Amino acid sequence: MKILVVLAHPNPASFNGAIAQTVVQTLTADGHEVRFHDLYAQGFDPVLTAAEIRKDAVLPPLVAQHIADLVAADGIVIVHPSWWGQPPAILKGWLDRVLRLDIAYHLPGPAGSGTPQGLLRAAAAVVFTTSNTPPLREIDLYGDPLQNIWENCIFRVCGVTRFFRKNFAVIAMSTPAQRQLWLDEVVKIIRGSFTP
Numbered sequence: 001m002k003i004l005v006v007l008a009h010p011n012p013a014s015f016n017g018a019i020a021q022t023v024v025q026t027l028t029a030d031g032h033e034v035r036f037h038d039l040y041a042q043g044f045d046p047v048l049t050a051a052e053i054r055k056d057a058v059l060p061p062l063v064a065q066h067i068a069d070l071v072a073a074d075g076i077v078i079v080h081p082s083w084w085g086q087p088p089a090i091l092k093g094w095l096d097r098v099l100r101l102d103i104a105y106h107l108p109g110p111a112g113s114g115t116p117q118g119l120l121r122a123a124a125a126v127v128f129t130t131s132n133t134p135p136l137r138e139i140d141l142y143g144d145p146l147q148n149i150w151e152n153c154i155f156r157v158c159g160v161t162r163f164f165r166k167n168f169a170v171i172a173m174s175t176p177a178q179r180q181l182w183l184d185e186v187v188k189i190i191r192g193s194f195t196p
């Protein structure tokens with residue numbers, strides 16, 4: 001399968017970097033064709049301009065490449081930390097610029113109205129997130145906004161029906177042994193989501 005992997009973390013030596021590395025190694029070992037994009041390493045510009053919103057916009061090569069990889073993907077994996085209960089700005093901008101109208105979703109009504117119809121061919125999406133909030137406090141105080149963003153606002157709109165998200169917490173208090181167990185879990189989730 002063709003799998004797109006996107007990492008949004010400024011430090012490749014972070015736990016997020018280790019998750020992404022584990023994902024890429026596992027998928028590659030299982031014979032998948034992996035397209036890996038480390039957004040910070042690529043210097044991805046997150047700003048969507050008025051010119052680029054236009055349907056006939058001429059897209060910069062990097063954005064066009066990301067779109068080509070997204071459209072071709074049978075599966076998608078996203079890795080990022082929770083920053084203010086949201087994806088880091090670089091990843092939010094990636095969504096704005098890459099998940100374009102009539103590429104990732106279609107609006108059937110006049111002048112951009114109507115219920116969105118998903119256009120992505122990817123059958124499954126997996127999102128790995130990390131945070132420093134204990135799970136019960138995250139649910140009680142904040143309602144786990146990342147689950148709603150990824151499952152409902154993004155992947156359901158784009159037609160990716162099989163969705164799985166795993167959050168690892170609390171990263172700040174975690175030992176090397178705990179992190180290794182979490183990385184073992186990453187391997188299991190990837191193998192359970194994308195058949196070798």
Ligand SMILES: Cc1cc2nc3c(=O)[nH]c(=O)nc-3n(C[C@H](O)[C@H](O)[C@H](O)COP(=O)(O)O)c2cc1C
Nearest residue numbers: 014015016017081082083084085130131132133171
């Ligand atoms: C700008 C910023 C905002 C953050 N906001 C949150 C937050 O809303 N909730 C939370 O639990 N942790 C928050 N954190 C902590 C990060 O989620 C945590 O540092 C990260 O998940 C640890 O993974 P890493 O070691 O791979 O960086 C924030 C960190 C930064 C730098």
